[in-house]
Amino acid sequence: MTPLDYEFLRKLLKERSGLDLSSDKQYLVESRLIPLARRVGLPGISDLVQKMKTGSAEALVGEVVEAMTTNETFFFRDKIPFEHLRDTMLPELLQVRASRRALRIWCAASSTGQEPYSIAMCLKEFGVALSGWRIEILATDLSQGVLEKSKAGLFSQFEVQRGLPIQLLVKHFTQVGEMWQINADLRAMVAHRQLNLLQDFSHLGAFDVIFCRNVLIYFDQETKTSIFERLARASEPDGFMVLGAAESAVGISDAFRPHPDRRGLYRPNATRGPKLGVTASTPQVARAVAMASR
Known part of the structure; x- marks a missing residue:
């Protein structure tokens, strides 16, 4: 070359x-x-x-x-983001979304599916607390190939051994020959769509939680700033954003502020005004902004 x-x-x-x-x-x-x-x-x-x-x-x-x-991924990668989901994000969202009874979660660089399916397994752990709720997990990636693999939900023995506790393998997977397929109920929780983060994604609407991990590290600072600004507009005012262990919004964009005691977890900056799809004059948004500013 x-x-x-x-x-x-x-x-x-x-x-x-x-x-x-x-x-x-x-x-x-x-x-x-x-x-x-x-x-x-x-x-x-x-x-x-x-x-x-x-x-x-x-x-x-x-x-x-x-x-x-195409980058590697594995189930419950880095553990801490999923602990934050179980211990911080979901308990709070269960309260503030009680009247709506709906959650939207976006995996913005979902690769072959281990991250969105790990999220689905976390949600399943909440059992009756989420019974009757409308749950949407959107998995997007630049690569159509990895999305097709994710849709199939088929993983090798090596893939399920990386990060997946044996009790969750037994509970949520079925062996198909030499492969393991995640069960239909979890596959039904995840929608897939090809998406380039460099392009407009406002049509996706607003999300309660955005996982955007281990992808921004490959971009220059100008591109990161642009993406953070647009991610903030795609976040509910009281929503959450999760970054990878080597990533940060600090010093790059004021669209998000770090959670005070949860590494890698961010909140939209409430001082920047209304976000996508909401009207600042409604009581619901006033309550959301109050929550986000705590």
Whole structure:
């Protein structure tokens, strides 16, 4: 791969996915794209680049972006965000949403499904407390391929051994040959949609909880600021946002403020005015803003 090939790929990936590769990441590009080049019958990355430059290989461009942006995931990854969900977010939301009896949760970089299904299992633990509630977990990702895997809910022995307690495996999965499939009731809790975070997502509406973990670390600061601003508009005024362990909104955007004693947990900044889909003059919003400002 020549320096010009690498610069072409850096620019392409930044425009299509927000991935901001530094000048010393050629090894990563080679490890991800050489297998793809061989799979499509090309000798190497330079040939891959030349084919993309013809302007008639949009499907190939999509495969390149997918190969570079697919990241690993596992059930209950990092544990702490799911403890926050069980111990902080859900108990509060059960109170403030008691009249509505509905919750909307968005996994903004859901990959192959371990995160949204981990959330679904947490919700199941609340049992009768959520009986009769309308629950929506929306899983979005740039890659259609990982979304299809998530929809199927089929995981290998290796995948279910990573982070998933044995009692939850027995309770919520059925063995299918050498694979494990998450049960239909949990699959029905998760809706899937392909989405690029660089593009407008206001059509999704407002969410009570947004998980946006381990994706913003790949973006430059300007892109992060833009995404935080739009995530805030997609958050209920008294909602929550969860970031990855290596991510922070502090110093990047004032759209969110950190929860005082819950690492990685954020609240929309109530001083910034009404959010998407609400009217500031309604009593419901007044109560929500009061809650968010505590």
